[in-house]
Amino acid sequence: MANIPSATDATFEEKVLKSDIPVLVDFTAAWCGPCKAMAPAIEDLAREYEGEAAVYLVDIDENPDTRHAQGIMGVPTFMIFNRGELVERFTGSMSRSKLAAALEAAIEAAQ
Amino acid sequence: MSIASRRALLTLIAEAERNGDAAALPFYATPAAEVSAFAARYDLDLSFLNLIMTFATGDVGFWRQVVEALPPGADGRIAAARWIEWLWTDAETGLRNRVGDAVLRASGDRVCDLQRRAAAGEDVARSDWRQVRIRLASRDGGDDVQAAAIEGIAAAAWDLGSAPGAAADMIYAWKAMLFAEVGRDLEWTAEKQSAANERFDRMAASARANADAAVQQARAEGTDVAPEGGPIETTPFYRDAYNKGVADFIAANPSDLDLYGQRTRAAVDNMYRLGRDGLLRQVASLSTAPASMVSA
Structure with a gap:
């Protein structure tokens, strides 16, 4: 997913937990087929909510500290944070509309 | 799709048939950039390609059926929009029949209306899509079957030009709905x-x-x-x-414990059969573009 920026162990706090706008984090891995299948939907969401919410990828193999801190047991896992607080968490493949509904609720709550 | 693109894709399909290997054709785990490149190479609408990929699941024969049924110059985006409407409204399969709430049904109808207008080339505002998604998400989905049916039409409540995977997303919700129906019928706990x-x-x-x-x-x-x-x-x-x-x-x-697995497997097989037939019907209903566009 070339168009989605990444968060890392070094930047997760700054980019995600200290963000002023809601953040959708996609915990993924290079070997994860379902993650690849979800990629277009995540790109669509990033485009749709640009400016209202941020979207980041976290590769769990390259960022073990974040994986442990967030208790990631499988990929894909999606988390939505609002001002540093986790407001939604989904594990496994899911539709863009379900993620969108959760993100829209977070955007509304943030305003 | 132009005549030249159609011929090139049929050549690729023939090669895949000869080799017994569908690897040259995109499938669900093909990276998005490669799927987009494939769509551009063969002049296929991306949302339509997503539907073909999801239903083909590596079956080269289905690829051939779709491409052969596609009239020269026809717009696959229209087939994708019509397929969404078919899955929502079909008398047997339709998700709409599973929704008792009149407001939710009207919102689902609105999705089909927006898809129809967008496929016809109208510039549907982003806020129109978002409004209908919010309406679908803001009411209680009811039982598992109705909730999955709503999830299905909400999955399609996107502009296929900017979210080309949305039509294919409907299939996953459809499957969830069928599983919910089996669970309800068997009183599965x-x-x-x-x-x-x-x-x-x-x-x-x-x-x-x-x-x-x-x-x-x-x-x-x-x-x-x-x-x-x-x-x-x-x-x-x-x-x-x-x-x-x-x-x-x-x-x-x-043991009766095998019933849930047997029935859900049968439901999924039937879903693929109906979904493929439905898509082929929408493809066959497309009209040929004027000759000047076809040969372009």
């Missing part, structure tokens, strides 16, 4: 599922033991059970022995 899981573990262990014994015996008789190499579990010999073990276990231990 968490306890029954837990018991079914335990039974499955015992069945798998029995089937593995059967397959391992068959491999040992074949090797003792000098048979090469893995002539192409690779893990033994992936060989046709092992798979056949494993499946026989499953069949033997079920025959020796009949």
